[in-house]
Amino acid sequence: MRLFNWALVALTSLASADSNLTHESRNILPSTFKPAQHFRNVNLVRNINLEKSFPRETINVVIENIDNAPQQEYFLPFEQGSIGRVGGLEVKDKKEPERTGFVVDVVEVDPYSTTEYYKITLPTPLPSKQQLTLSITYYALSALTPLPAQIGQTDKQYVLHTFSAYAPSAYTTSKQKTKLKLPTVDVPDATTLPPELNAEGKEDPQKQGTSFTYGPYNELPAGAVQEVSVRYDFTKPLVHGKLLERDVEVSHWGNNVAFEERHWLTNRAATLKNHFSRVTYAQSAYYNPPSSALKELRFPLAVGSADPYFVDDIGNVSTSRFRSNMREANLELKPRYPIFGGWNYSFKVGWNSDLKEFLRRVKGASNTYVLKVPFFEGPKQAEGVEYERVVTRIILPEGAKNIKFSTTITLTSNTTSLHRTFMDTMGRTSLELTALNVVDEFRERDLVVTYEYPFSARFRKPLVIFGGLMAVFAVSWVLGNLDVSIGRKQKSV
Amino acid sequence: MSVSPLHDIWEASASQPFQPSIGKSLQFTIGATLLFIALVLSGLFGLNNSLKNLPVYGIPASLAFGFGAVYMICAVGVYV
Missing domain, CATH: 2.60.40.1730 (tricorn interacting facor f3 domain)
Incomplete structure (x- = not known):
């Protein structure tokens, strides 16, 4: 059913x-x-x-x-x-x-x-x-x-x-x-x-x-x-992602693009006949036989990625390693526990990158930008990962408009909405794209987004703060010069 | 393999990568300096709270605080 x-x-x-x-x-x-x-x-x-x-x-x-x-x-x-x-x-x-x-x-x-x-x-x-x-x-x-x-x-x-x-x-x-x-x-x-x-x-x-x-x-x-x-x-895990939510946040002021992926994984492999034995698991770690348990996830990221984090429901997971150099940036994660058949694990990973790798100014159109990011990344496993549903959200700077996108992945829905977060007055324009039944062989597929980011929108954040502080100064001048003394008003000479 | 007009736009704009006005490494310095200027100017305005001093100290202090706050929040990792 x-x-x-x-x-x-x-x-x-x-x-x-x-x-x-x-x-x-x-x-x-x-x-x-x-x-x-x-x-x-x-x-x-x-x-x-x-x-x-x-x-x-x-x-x-x-x-x-x-x-x-x-x-x-x-x-x-x-x-x-x-x-x-x-x-x-x-x-x-x-x-x-x-x-x-x-x-x-x-x-x-x-x-x-x-x-x-x-x-x-x-x-x-x-x-x-x-x-x-x-x-x-x-x-x-x-x-x-x-x-x-x-x-x-x-x-x-x-x-x-x-x-x-x-x-x-x-x-x-x-x-x-x-x-x-x-x-x-x-x-x-x-x-x-x-x-x-x-x-x-x-x-x-x-x-x-x-x-x-x-x-x-x-x-x-x-x-x-x-x-x-x-x-x-097939003594390998059958990794099945029930949901993958991905956020790509573009910041022109910060010269940064922030990626975050939230995974809900399950292993469709055969379930354990008996209880999980920690002793057997520790013994098998020495000769590392093929196993239907998922023990490690590897995320090959774009060169230049920085500040990775790996967090699950409990908090930071310290069994991760980030190898980054001129040629590669690999994020190697070990889940908090080995994921045997029928077990679930949900976690989120995130990292930052310089914006210039992903964003270009459109030739011949002022204030128009073109962004190219992978539609999703996720782990790259030898045995493959399948996703039931991938929801990618592109959070553009506040005030971005005229959004167009294109990807070779078959989408089932797209919506544009406002995402409110730090220092926003209106909320940032966000584009949410959903794809069903995706496999990790599509992790190289790109998503291209063009948008217009007018001059007025670019200076909204500092100018709003400027206006706020000016209002504070004006109020302080008015209040500071109020005569609240008791008794007869002294005539100024 | 160009498959869409947007991919062509991306390829055509190859010579124009996004140029930030302030790089990531300078954000903290600029933010801290601007916030310090804002603090000093606000202090001066506070010492002599008059209408004449509102444009003299208030406007530069507000501008410095506006841009300083944006750069400082970026410098600490909240990329707005």
Whole structure:
């Protein structure tokens, strides 16, 4: 039920896209909706990369327009419930990777329908009988399940990934195969499919080192599903961020940009079978075996970052190290306790940077500035980190106006409001952007914001204080010269 | 890979990074000096509390306090 609600929230918020994007993204369709069979998948190769804690799927597909008219809308189906866990869906032209203009929308279908669709709008309509090679990439969050669900503190962890051997498709697929890239060769279970299904008469999966292949398969109708699952060794934490709030505060007076990130992490790994044993934990620290516990977080920051802090609910966490030099600035954090499966940890980190690295004056426009910051940073882990929700707030100087922004991360909402803090009279203009289902591979993605900061707004702070003190002097002069003596007024000579 | 007009604006403005009027290292010195000037001038105004002294001491004292307070709060780490 929770997943269902979550999917619904994701859908509705995805549909209410920002005004910065010009495309229309609200499409409510009846539950009987079936994409028109305008396309045929001539050849499809799906790669599922399982090396991180979130599967990354890449579908390379040659599509052909089998309709008589040019067609522009290609649909990609997902099972109900799973669409709310899909993030970072991006489409490229495989033959021309620089070509832009592919627009991706979630199509809002009647909530009782079992299938939901992503609608991919091609940059230009594909003429009849023409082919195009698409490369569709997306991540699935919370997709790995530890099996067994409970393990000992130093045990190996195995995770189960269930998927369809046939790629999700709303169209007839002539030829396809699914390749898996696993992190190890330790794969105790993988569903075998009979050779009759395979086009080459082989029994699936075909194993070659860490890669497994299902297929090739001959022509399959739209919506064909063949559920299979693999269970493999993944003795690493499944780090899942429930929420990441990030503040970027720009100060022209202070020549500073202040970053703060508040994380709510949980580890989706297998839970402990017995109680946590401190002795076992201390022993294992000597030989440091792979573990499903999260023990360390590394934040590679921009060069020149300074004044870091690492604080949780209790207070400062002293087990952190900041290595900063000319080439790098790395923040290495050890959480207050190792985070085993099912455990949570919330904390905040922050740091400062000089403004000149991130802010430029716009050429040809006085008083207009352009800011470029990462949309989010967060830890960079070998096993990957996934975030359900990222809320980035850009706090601009007081009086900034005409705000425009652009980012390559898919946003679900944006709002502009006032944030009141020290020495403010009106409050600072703040821009709040929300993205759902983001993975740490997007931590390099930039957010560019332009704003106008007029001369009058720049001097507001000192002039308000100037006015205040002048008022104090004036009042003191008036009060100081009041004659409050008792008795007859003396005439001044 | 330029993907939006705003990225182009960023690239086009590469020769104009933000130039602060006062660098971070000078903020404390400037702030402290201005606040000290404000204190002295306020004291002088207090000694001779007259209408003539309001522009002579009051205005410079207020200006020094206004800018001094802004730089001092930045110097102690509250970047306003």
